[in-house]
Amino acid sequence: CFLTKEPFLVVDVSKEPKFFPVKSLPETKSELALPLTTRGTTIGVLDVQNNTTNSFNEEDLLTLQVLAEQISVAVENAQLYEKIKHSLDEVRKSQAFFAKIVLESPLATFITDSEGVCILVNQSALYLIGVNNHYNEVIGKYNLLTDPPFANTPLPEAIRKVLKGEVVNLTVDLLIEAQTTKHPKYDMATLKATLFPLVDDFGKVGNIVVKFEDLTEKKVLEDALQQAQKMESIGTLAGGIAHDFNNILGGVLGYTSFIKNQMSKSDPLYRYINIIESSARRAADLTQQLLAFARGGKYRVQTLNINNLIKEAIELVESTIPSSIKLKLAVATEALVVEVDGGQIIQTIVNMCINARDAMPDGGLLNISTSRVTLDEQFTYAHPGSKVGNYVLLRVSDTGTGMTEETKHRIFEPFFTTKKDRKGTGLGLAMVYGIIKNHNGYVDVESEIGVGTTFSIYLPASNKQLEDVKRNTGNLKEGNETILVAEDEDIMRELLIEMLDSGGYQVISAENGQEALNIYHERFDQIDLVILDIDMPELNGKEAFQRFKEINPGVKVLLSSGYSQDGHPQDILNEGVLGFLQKPYGVNDLLDKIRTVMHSN
Numbered sequence: 001c002f003l004t005k006e007p008f009l010v011v012d013v014s015k016e017p018k019f020f021p022v023k024s025l026p027e028t029k030s031e032l033a034l035p036l037t038t039r040g041t042t043i044g045v046l047d048v049q050n051n052t053t054n055s056f057n058e059e060d061l062l063t064l065q066v067l068a069e070q071i072s073v074a075v076e077n078a079q080l081y082e083k084i085k086h087s088l089d090e091v092r093k094s095q096a097f098f099a100k101i102v103l104e105s106p107l108a109t110f111i112t113d114s115e116g117v118c119i120l121v122n123q124s125a126l127y128l129i130g131v132n133n134h135y136n137e138v139i140g141k142y143n144l145l146t147d148p149p150f151a152n153t154p155l156p157e158a159i160r161k162v163l164k165g166e167v168v169n170l171t172v173d174l175l176i177e178a179q180t181t182k183h184p185k186y187d188m189a190t191l192k193a194t195l196f197p198l199v200d201d202f203g204k205v206g207n208i209v210v211k212f213e214d215l216t217e218k219k220v221l222e223d224a225l226q227q228a229q230k231m232e233s234i235g236t237l238a239g240g241i242a243h244d245f246n247n248i249l250g251g252v253l254g255y256t257s258f259i260k261n262q263m264s265k266s267d268p269l270y271r272y273i274n275i276i277e278s279s280a281r282r283a284a285d286l287t288q289q290l291l292a293f294a295r296g297g298k299y300r301v302q303t304l305n306i307n308n309l310i311k312e313a314i315e316l317v318e319s320t321i322p323s324s325i326k327l328k329l330a331v332a333t334e335a336l337v338v339e340v341d342g343g344q345i346i347q348t349i350v351n352m353c354i355n356a357r358d359a360m361p362d363g364g365l366l367n368i369s370t371s372r373v374t375l376d377e378q379f380t381y382a383h384p385g386s387k388v389g390n391y392v393l394l395r396v397s398d399t400g401t402g403m404t405e406e407t408k409h410r411i412f413e414p415f416f417t418t419k420k421d422r423k424g425t426g427l428g429l430a431m432v433y434g435i436i437k438n439h440n441g442y443v444d445v446e447s448e449i450g451v452g453t454t455f456s457i458y459l460p461a462s463n464k465q466l467e468d469v470k471r472n473t474g475n476l477k478e479g480n481e482t483i484l485v486a487e488d489e490d491i492m493r494e495l496l497i498e499m500l501d502s503g504g505y506q507v508i509s510a511e512n513g514q515e516a517l518n519i520y521h522e523r524f525d526q527i528d529l530v531i532l533d534i535d536m537p538e539l540n541g542k543e544a545f546q547r548f549k550e551i552n553p554g555v556k557v558l559l560s561s562g563y564s565q566d567g568h569p570q571d572i573l574n575e576g577v578l579g580f581l582q583k584p585y586g587v588n589d590l591l592d593k594i595r596t597v598m599h600s601n
């Protein structure tokens with residue numbers, strides 16, 4: 001019956017060879033089988049049996065045929081229902097999947113109708129408009145064309161273009177107010193928006209999709225990088241100028257002090273010489289600050305406790321701070337050890353204190369604190385230019401006027417100042433920047449108008465033993481030793497010879513390192529001290545020093561330089577040079593230094 005698709009009637013099973021009894025069933029004598037078919041396919045058989053022979057007639061067959069048809073329909077319906085149910089599940093799953101792509105996207109996404117009213121938004125979008133978790137306030141209500149924060153941005157205009165079928169990309173700058181949570185550090189969010197239309201079956205724009213990518217962090221990082229590059233090029237420029245100025249001023253200052261030493265104080269010209277000297281000194285101070293900015297400094301590195309440097313700095317500024325400003329010191333009780341040029345760090349602190357004072361004309365709180373910190377990847381990522389590691393943090397904060405963004409961007413530029421009437425040169429923070437950078441440190445500034453400013457200085461923490469600091473106090477004495485001078489600049493060399501001569505010394509001079517070396521080779525037993533300029537052609541100071549040591553390991557050498565672009569003089573000091581003469585110097589500085597060196601062993 002299943003195969004033939006025809007009803008099959010057996011009046012007496014004993015006469016039917018195909019029949020076989022099934023043990024679990026009662027005894028069968030006659031049997032009627034009808035096919036169950038749906039759309040021409042047999043899906044089963046309706047089979048009735050009886051325990052008497054000849055028990056089914058034509059009428060039974062008709063009745064059962066009707067029943068078989070109904071069963072077939074019922075089975076088909078059940079199968080169809082299963083199929084529909086399955087595909088409905090599939091549709092639901094894929095709907096949920098696509099909704100998830102929108103809902104969980106980190107890109108703030110709004111889908112609106114053709115009037116700009118939101119019909120679907122995600123969590124990031126809610127964040128952006130400052131209504132966290134409140135879908136109900138947005139769906140069917142919030143309008144991208146007319147509601148803040150987008151109403152006054154180029155976004156509505158872009159939506160109108162999309163309504164005409166265009167795809168639009170644009171950048172939107174948003175002032176952050178309610179939506180501060182995501183960027184507590186920044187007050188402007190920069191968003192890249194992409195808008196595209198969803199066209200319906202009739203070819204009309206039914207919906208608009210608006211996606212926002214947050215570029216704020218990227219922009220902040222780019223700004224910081226640009227800032228670092230700017231400082232780098234200003235540094236190169238300033239360093240170059242300062243280097244030349246230093247040599248020129250060296251001549252002016254040297255000869256002035258030289259004339260002054262030979263002049264009687266009652267001389268009518270003495271007063272003018274004094275003025276020339278003090279003007280040149282002021283110029284030299286400025287040049288020094290520029291040089292510090294351009295990373296030429298760090299000459300006397302010592303292992304020091306930063307807390308002591310703060311105390312020294314405070315002693316220097318205390319008297320200039322009015323009583324309306326309260327000074328609060330919160331330094332760590334343990335020694336915070338750093339390897340620094342103490343003088344430069346003191347200068348840095350003094351500078352920041354003076355700036356803080358100037359920012360608080362009506363009084364306030366000046367807070368200085370120190371602590372130990374570790375900078376991790378997260379910090380260095382957010383602060384380009386900083387490096388991972390252990391640091392000593394020095395903070396100077398005030399409750400003063402604060403700065404505008406514009407000012408904050410420029411404070412480290414040399415000669416940038418907002419102080420009127422020539423009260424500031426604008427070199428203070430440039431110098432701080434250069435000094436800290438040169439110490440492999442990092443400077444950060446946070447400022448808010450009307451609230452105050454905090455400067456954070458990170459200096460690499462040291463594991464070394466603290467050094468005893470004693471300042472040299474040499475006294476002026478006439479000498480009669482022989483000094484070999486190697487200096488390539490004619491004016492400086494002649495000046496040096498005259499200065500030494502005035503101090504009673506015998507002088508031999510050379511125009512470069514090679515010449516000096518030849519002289520030393522022949523006469524080293526007559527030469528008590530060598531003064532070497534670092535930047536010389538032929539054989540520079542550093543190379544010459546090595547060769548001098550080969551001739552006489554006990555050679556006494558003083559190095560002099562204004563600025564060295566390659567290599568720090570500290571390297572040479574470590575190798576046994578006795579001292580360093582920072583150009584420009586006066587005759588007294590020179591003789592003083594020579595005395596100290598001659599008497600050291």
Ligand SMILES: Nc1ncnc2c1ncn2[C@@H]1O[C@H](COP(=O)(O)OP(=O)(O)OP(=O)(O)O)[C@@H](O)[C@H]1O
Nearest residue numbers: 355356359411417418419424425426427428429453
């Ligand atoms: N604590 C602060 N609060 C507010 N503004 C500050 C603060 N520190 C620095 N500034 C701003 O940065 C500018 C530059 O500071 P910087 O120390 O480099 O120069 P200056 O103080 O103006 O002059 P100089 O230090 O050479 O006397 C200042 O003119 C001021 O506008």
Ligand SMILES: [Mg+2]
Nearest residue numbers: 351355428429
């Ligand atoms: Mg200053």
